[in-house]
Amino acid sequence: MSTTESAPPATTDHLDGRPTEELVNQAASSRGFGTPHRPARGHGYEQRGLAYLPVSQLFEGRFGRMFRLPPYVPDATRIKAVADLMIEGDADAGSASDNPDIPAGYTYLGQFIDHDLTFDPVSSLTRQNDPDALTNFRSPRFDLDCVYGRGPNDDPFLYDKRVGREDMLLVGEHDNEEDLPRNGQDTALIGDPRNDENTFVSQLQLTMLKFHNRVVELVRADPTMRTGSESTFETAQRIVRWHYQWVVVHDFLRRTVGQTMLDSVLDETGPRPVVTLEHYAPRSAAPYMPVEFSVAAYRFGHSQIRGGYALNTLVRNPLFTPDPVSQNPLGHFGGFRILPPAWTIEWKRFFEVDGAGDGALQHTRLIDTKLARPLAAMPPEIGGDRPSLVDRNLTRGARLALPSGQDVAAAMGETPLSDTELKLPGGGPAPLWYYVLREARVKAAGRHLGPVGGRIVAEVFLGLLSRDPSSYLRKAPTWRPFLPAKVAGTFTMPDLITLSGHGLEVTSGV
Secondary structure, three states: OEEEEOOOOOOOOOOOOOOHHHHHHHHHHHOOOOOOOOOOOHHHOOOOOHHHHHHOOOOOOOEEOOOOOOOOOOOHHHHHHHHHHOEOOHHHOOHHHEEEEEEOHHHHHHHHHHHHHOOOOOOOOOOOOOHHHHHOOOOOOOOOHHHHOOOOOOOHHHEOOOOOOOOOEOOEEEOOEEEOOEOOOOOEOOOOHHHHOEHHHHHHHHHHHHHHHHHHHHHHHOHHHOOOOOOHHHHHHHHHHHHHHHHHHHHHHHHHHOHHHHHHHEEOOOOOOEEEEOOOOOOOOOOOEEHHHHOOHHHHHHHHOOOEEEOOOOOEEEOOOOOOHHHOOOOOOEOOOOOOOOOOOOHHHOOOOOOOOOOOOOEEEOOOOOEOHHHHOOOHHHHOOOOOHHHHHHHHHHHOOOOEHHHHHHHOOOOOOOHHHHOOOOOOOOEHHHHHHHHHHHHHOOOOOOHHHHHHHHHHHHHHHHHOOOOHHHHOOOOOOOOOOOOOOOOOHHHHHHHHOOOOOOOOOO
16 A cells, blocks of 8 residues: 655744744633643543643644644633534524435444544543653554453453353343443443443444454354464454444545545555545654544534434433433433433434334434534533533634634645635634534535545544554555445445344334
């Protein structure tokens, strides 16, 4: 596989000569940002070192920057003014805001993928971050660490020890339905606690556990699947990872950025795929997580969230309510708890899968600057002391000194959106996250990301995959999926769900 990359942009001094760190520190002290706070988990969770990126003395590390541009640090008043524009009203909540190209399940597949990329096995929620922790991290990879943890030897609590179940992941069961494995206090025993944040991502986690277990059965039945001295577990893990990576690129990423953008970054017309990167160009061999991606462009998924869902034949709820889960446990889809009885998902309502039931397929919302109202008042288990996800995202972008959307567009050779197109009060610079969302609406009718957001996401995804020595794209670039699928030689999320066997039956109250 060949990779075309441009040299990293040169460091740019700010107009007044001050470095980014000084500008951010002054903004933080004068505008009430204060010391970055790390709520317990969920949407409030920040990866170790991320909050301290602006004061790090290092160019790269766990996190880095794609662009060396002057920061745009809006004050609290401006953040509130933008946030007030971003919650959907009655006119925005109808079916006209649905995206016919992307079923609703891809919102939570995107969340699952994010947790896989940002797996952090050594974070502490009780100590301050160390700026130097930016250089002490495991490379972000599409390797399902959130499923496998550190493997059966180091994380044996994730694995099934029963006779005949060796090499399989542990699946819980209660109330005549399957759930994530849990301890005596109902805490999920999984590789990443964030994958119990809501019912949908926890059901995806469970689907992945069962997918692995099904592949173990296939490997046992056909030992020729093994390569070299691989064990049954290692073979199943490799097959699961590579099929998952195929889904990430050819199903999720294609829908997210559009076929044209995907083709411009990943050329598969020749005998071997070629990845072309124009902006994501790590200076060292180890990849880093760009803050323009993690804090702005990849948060497009928040705009895809629906205010409520039909989980199955019996259960229909808002995504969240402001109250703690304990006060209204059956009233919303907040997680970090045992799966209530009769709450097994019917995936036919979320993906184009041939499952049972007659419920209509639900779709994501269009990618735009209007977010579902429950995201403005999340429960304390998710939102901590900042219940508005909109406020949280905008504030985090300011704390991390992200450049404006217009400056990033210009640096990428794109004509920036006009003030009229951006629709910000008073015009002026746009927070990068807001810009990416608005660009998707203006340039792609909200059906996928636009040229700025789409290229950032596509280059980071393909850049990470092409640098992973164990990925299919690096280790076996001509590999193709071979597990059972609707279309032979490819593999989609519906194919994965079908093979796992989870969520394909009608959920009943019996």
